[in-house]
Amino acid sequence: MTTTTATRAALLVLADGRFPAGGHAHSGGAEAAIAAGRVSDPASLEAFCRGRLGTAGLVAAALAAAAAAGANPLLLDEAADARTPSPALRMTARKLGRQMMRAARACWPSPALDALAAARPRGAHQPVVLGLAAAAAGLGPLDAAHAAAYEAVSGPATAAVRLLSLDPFDATAVLARLAPELDRVAELAVAAAESALDDLDALPAASAPLLEIAAEAHAAWPVRLFAS
Amino acid sequence: MHLDHPETYPQRYAAAPSRQRRAPTPSSAPTTRPDGTRRALRIGLGGPVGSGKTATVAAICRQLREELSIAVVTNDIYTREDAEFLLRNAVLPAERISAVETGACPHTAIRDDISANLEAVEDLEESVGPLDLVLVESGGDNLTATFSKGLVDAQIFVIDVAGGDKIPRKGGPGVSTADLLVVNKTDLAPLVGADLEVMARDARAQRGELPVTFTALTEPDGIAPVVAWVRERLACWTAAA
Numbered sequence: 262m263t264t265t266t267a268t269r270a271a272l273l274v275l276a277d278g279r280f281p282a283g284g285h286a287h288s289g290g291a292e293a294a295i296a297a298g299r300v301s302d303p304a305s306l307e308a309f310c311r312g313r314l315g316t317a318g319l320v321a322a323a324l325a326a327a328a329a330a331g332a333n334p335l336l337l338d339e340a341a342d343a344r345t346p347s348p349a350l351r352m353t354a355r356k357l358g359r360q361m362m363r364a365a366r367a368c369w370p371s372p373a374l375d376a377l378a379a380a381r382p383r384g385a386h387q388p389v390v391l392g393l394a395a396a397a398a399g400l401g402p403l404d405a406a407h408a409a410a411y412e413a414v415s416g417p418a419t420a421a422v423r424l425l426s427l428d429p430f431d432a433t434a435v436l437a438r439l440a441p442e443l444d445r446v447a448e449l450a451v452a453a454a455e456s457a458l459d460d461l462d463a464l465p466a467a468s469a470p471l472l473e474i475a476a477e478a479h480a481a482w483p484v485r486l487f488a489s
Numbered sequence: 490m491h492l493d494h495p496e497t498y499p500q501r502y503a504a505a506p507s508r509q510r511r512a513p514t515p516s517s518a519p520t521t522r523p524d525g526t527r528r529a530l531r532i533g534l535g536g537p538v539g540s541g542k543t544a545t546v547a548a549i550c551r552q553l554r555e556e557l558s559i560a561v562v563t564n565d566i567y568t569r570e571d572a573e574f575l576l577r578n579a580v581l582p583a584e585r586i587s588a589v590e591t592g593a594c595p596h597t598a599i600r601d602d603i604s605a606n607l608e609a610v611e612d613l614e615e616s617v618g619p620l621d622l623v624l625v626e627s628g629g630d631n632l633t634a635t636f637s638k639g640l641v642d643a644q645i646f647v648i649d650v651a652g653g654d655k656i657p658r659k660g661g662p663g664v665s666t667a668d669l670l671v672v673n674k675t676d677l678a679p680l681v682g683a684d685l686e687v688m689a690r691d692a693r694a695q696r697g698e699l700p701v702t703f704t705a706l707t708e709p710d711g712i713a714p715v716v717a718w719v720r721e722r723l724a725c726w727t728a729a730a
Contacts, residue, residue: 285591285601286592356605423592487590
């Protein structure tokens with residue numbers, strides 16, 4: 262068997278919260294939202310995750326799907342920059358992209374990953390790297406979209422458990438309830454990625470202004486538990 | 490019934506009884522820089538909160554900074570306090586100190602997902618290198634926190650007598666497997682009723698042949714035994730080039 266054979270289990274490896282690509286140190290905006298009182302219990306966590314899924318999550322999923330489908334990763338990287346107004350979030354995305362690159366190259370060595378690592382030594386946007394990693398693992402655009410979309414909500418849910426001492430069963434139940442919406446976002450992302458192969462402007466540009474603004478404020482906090 | 494494999498697990502094995510413990514295994518991280526030259530020796534410092542990790546790092550830097558090119562990576566739990574302590578005390582120029590954020594889980598960043606720390610080390614090599622020695626300081630953590638072999642070449646575990654003289658007996662991966670166990674604040678032993686003899690005996694039982702050193706960093710040259718150990722490691726590292 263070669264790594265180009267599609268294998269469902271590879272998706273489990275890639276999407277595992279323990280995949281060593283730096284995600285554990287990031288809250289996906291949850292820390293700022295919790296401090297502001299916008300997230301305080303399972304219901305508000307669910308609302309936060311739903312909002313993030315439909316905005317930043319959809320964009321990330323489409324970028325990942327397009328990268329997995331073979332779109333030019335350097336152009337996708339620029340498209341990601343254009344869709345991320347907050348400089349702090351752009352930096353976070355590149356940092357996480359660099360960490361994802363390290364883990365992905367160790368797990369699924371591929372010329373496409375090597376080429377992007379050489380072109381963006383300080384890191385490309387994480388969803389773009391994630392998409393190439395998925396392809397290197399023998400996965401398809403829909404798998405890449407699922408992984409990116411899941412990450413958009415699993416990060417905040419894990420962070421909320423640590424920050425609010427939330428019951429971990431409640432937090433995981435939030436993720437379970439969001440599963441059908443995750444599937445739908447992944448499908449939307451793949452459809453957009455297919456159109457984007459002809460015209461990158463077809464990529465979604467959904468944005469959550471509060472996430473962007475709060476990320477800028479959070480980056481300046483002197484004391485915080487999470488890097489973003 | 491499950492039977493263990495007859496051979497000893499080749500890597501550091503935290504749960505092994507001390508008689509099975511061996512000399513430190515080499516790090517799994519590549520030992521050269523991208524340009525092919527031998528990279529800096531990386532030493533990790535872990536241990537409970539307040540045991541004196543940052544003070545140990547500062548003292549090592551003060552002793553060795555004239556003769557070696559040194560950089561430090563700190564892993565604070567939720568602040569930049571350790572990095573700022575080192576900066577305030579000017580033990581190294583600011584560009585030689587880098588802080589990694591750990592998302593409420595300092596042990597994850599030094600053991601389970603070392604990517605951010607590896608990048609910090611590589612960035613320091615790139616910006617102020619070539620370096621001879623990189624000290625990676627963990628955020629204060631529990632007795633099970635150890636560094637990944639993919640991140641450091643050797644690790645020091647720092648405990649202190651005021652934390653209770655039972656700590657060596659309790660063992661755990663930090664106490665029993667670190668390449669050097671430092672028992673700090675011996676000057677406080679009479680004040681807190683800690684028995685150094687008991688600590689030494691328990692540490693020996695946990696660690697077998699692995700070295701233990703007692704320090705009082707408040708005393709002049711209190712860091713000397715740790716610096717001597719670091720020099721030894723550096724000599725081995727250079728000799729293996």
